[in-house]
Amino acid sequence: MPSNQKAFTLEITVKTKRTEQIRIIAKDANKPDTMYMNRKGKVRGTRTFEIKLPTSPDELIVSVYNTKNGNQPLGGDVSFKIVDVRVAPLVEYAIKMTPEDESFYEFALHFAKNAGVLNAGKTKPSTYRSNDGRYTIDYYDVIRDRIEGNELKTPARIGHQTGIIEVSKKDFLKYTIPMRLVILMHEYSHKYKNPKIGRPIDDEAAADINGLYMYLGKGYSEIEAAQAFLYVFRDSNNEMNHKRYKIIRDFTDKFNRGKIEPRRAA
16 A cells, blocks of 8 residues: 555454454565564454554555465455455644654654664674764664673663663564664663653663653554563563563553543644
């Protein structure tokens, strides 16, 4: 579909006769490893999937298929039907962002949309900077421990002194654009938002909330954000991350109900 870099919500209604696991993937038609959504859900009867697209490519490919049968040509799988596809306005929120926040958001979004095709280094990173020169991302194949050189199970980290964000291409290739973006907004918040509200730079929960505030406020999917955090937490399944995830879910629920900032239609 010609999405023309517009912001909108795509609603796809699927119908099944019995319980089926339906996957929906929305990706850039002209750029590899660039997904705007990758989600699956059970359908028995009728269910509408909502794809929030605060940003989109020139052309979007949307695949809908039954996971047990694979992605077949249109009409080749009779286990489900696409009964409706419609475009709806994107819901955004009247959030408060500084010029610095907006500058980083634009930089992070550009990086997230191109992370699948940008070069990354093994021992020496490929370095990318924002247009105003304020922010830097060092892109590595994987992130390694600085002393032993062992691979770390983290998609990104930020230098508390330098403000330089290190990103793992190995991880970002698996993530959708919204997942990449919420991770970057989280790292930004450690250095540039936490201190402004009197929280330590290394306060993870505060960085979660500060990053989510901007991410959700721009209209991105809460489901993609939850998926990103779950990917990170599954390698560190501990009580602290259990608490963080509960805080994330509670904040997201309040945000979507307009309890944090009022809604506005794009």
